[in-house]
Amino acid sequence: MRVLHTSDWHVGRPFHGRDLLAEQESVLGGLADLVADERVDVVVVSGDLYDRAVPSAEAVDAGARVLRRIAAAGAKIVVTPGNHDSAPRLGAFAGFAQAGGLYLRTTIAELHEPVVIDDVYGPVAFYGIPYLEPELARHALGDLELRGHAAVLGEAMRRVKDDLASRQARSVVLAHAFVIGGETSDSERTIAVGGVPHVPGSIFAGIDYAALGHLHGPQTLADHLRYSGSPLAYSFSEIHHRKSVWLVELDAGGLAGVERRELPVPRALGKLRGELRDLLTNPAYEPEVEKFLSIELTDKVRQLDAMRRLRARFPHALHLDWQPEGGRPKALRYADTVRGRSDEEVACCFVEDTRNSPPTTTERALLREALAAVAGKEPE
Template sequence: MRILHTSDWHIGRSFHGHATLDALRGVLDALVEQVRENEVDVVLVAGDVFDSAAPAAACYAVLTDTLRALSDTGATVVVTSGNHDSAARLGFQASLLRDGIHVVTDPLSTGTPITLDDEHGTVHIYGIPFLEPALVRHLWPGAELRSQRQTIEHAMGLVRADAAVRGGRSVVMAHCFAAGVDATPGVEREIRQGSLDVVPASAFDGPDYVALGHIHGRQRLSERVRYAGAPLHYSFGEADKPRGSWLVDLDAAGLAGVEWLELPVPRRLSTIRGTLDELLADERFGDVETDWVCAQYTDATPQSDPMRRLQKRFPFCATVMHTPVGARGDDGSTYALRVRAARSDAELIDVFLSHVREGEGASERESEVIRGVIGEHTLAEART
């Protein structure tokens, strides 16, 4: 049996205020072609299908069209809900979907597989929807479910018990933060509190393959346990992480092989750094002019209207950051505390300049001008 493992489509998510629906639709069309070309039997979508609990109407159209296209290839499709999804909205029409498309959102379905057959026998696919401990613990009153770890371990206990009775090969889908993964800060919405909700890889012992979702970059926890990541880049922090899915083969004995299938990147992500004048004119930035751009300008002081000026050269400049060269590190004191600690007007102005310049205070020449102005002002006050 040949399986394609994908996840974290995040239909409806924006990229620095820019819509991504058209780009995602193109990438998902490419994924459908990969399913057809590789004669995939089963497509697994491991959670975070939508980016929000209340997606716009256009998001449903993208999902419907993609599921229909995947089904038209002859593949069975299994979708589970993630922490971004509303299980109710994602699963409300599950019973109306055409044969071969399964949307798993009911926590009580945990431990009940979707069973498929190939020339070697049966394969049981156990979809575990995202389980929020506070919302599902009443369903299993005899179990202590206070963390993601406890909840996933309980769910996997149900899976293993059922698989032991049924026999055959098994595949699990889950959406969680597993120990040992490399997350992208600020991208994956947290589903953990400190280390309490980190799920150990050992929780997934048993199945022939475990298809995980939630982390946006591909990850290999073991030969059997993997994250596929998101099919589209949603952050500059993901720029160096490839986009794609895992092509998984099962034979009579279980896992036979896993191959990475690259997906196209609609527009590259590039971070560029230099003074604003350099960013606007230097030829070394010529090859990124049509990329999504994160511009970091290093001038000592904030410049006027940098986004508008940069977008004349980089029409897809998505974010601008002022990162002065030689900025002093944070000494742990807040701006308010430094203001209160200033012993003179000159020091107060220096504190302000250091704050707005991210660490760089007044230069020697500026200090002279400040002292001169303050001196004249003080003299004028004394005469009134």
């Protein structure tokens, strides 16, 4: 059996305010071609199919089109919710979807009941463990003594292994969790609420393959224990990620091999640093024009309307920060900033602190007039 391990689609997620639905559908829809080319039998999505618990209608439509394309290419699909998804909403029509080859494993009470799919060697049991928020999960599992992520996931895996022991089947577990040894990026929502978020990889011992979700970088913790990562970059911290999926092969004895399949990059990420004038005129930056860009300006004085001017050359600049050479002025507490100063001195101090240069004579006159108008008297 050939299994395509994916996760963290986050359909509907923007990138620094930029709508990514078209790019998401293009990359995810391409999985259908991979299914056909590689003769994939099952595609698994280990959580965070959508980016929000209540996704937009456009995101739902895009996700549905992608799933239909994958199913039409000949693969069955197993999905379990992540911490971004709403498990009840995602699984609302699970019974109907199953008839079309889409298996939505969204309930904690049924996590030990696998989707069983046969190949020439016999059955493979796919167990979908939804994201387990500790406080809610311990009630759903019926054990109020369970505390923290490791405890609730450990109990979930105990139930999975108990069921597996009663079967003559190979096993694949889908889980959305932060396993010790995984590397994070800036685009993952913390799951620290409910205790220490990390769980040991030993929890998955005895499973032929554990298809992990939550962390957005593809990574291997053990041969049988891997994160596929997100199909697109969702933060500039992922600039060096090679977005991919895992092609998992199971034979009669269990895990036979795993290969990486890289995904297309709709638009590359880039980072630029320098003074505004140089960024706007230096031909060396021409290769960066079509990238999503995070730009750091180093001008000693904060430049006016910098993002608009940068986008005239770099239309996909999305993030701008100002880090002047030599550092920004030392920030003071408000009480220390205003103590013993007149209103005009406070206003001028604010201007200087904001842009790293004092107000000009003309600007001081304007500030003086504004303060006088507020006070209801003629400026001095």
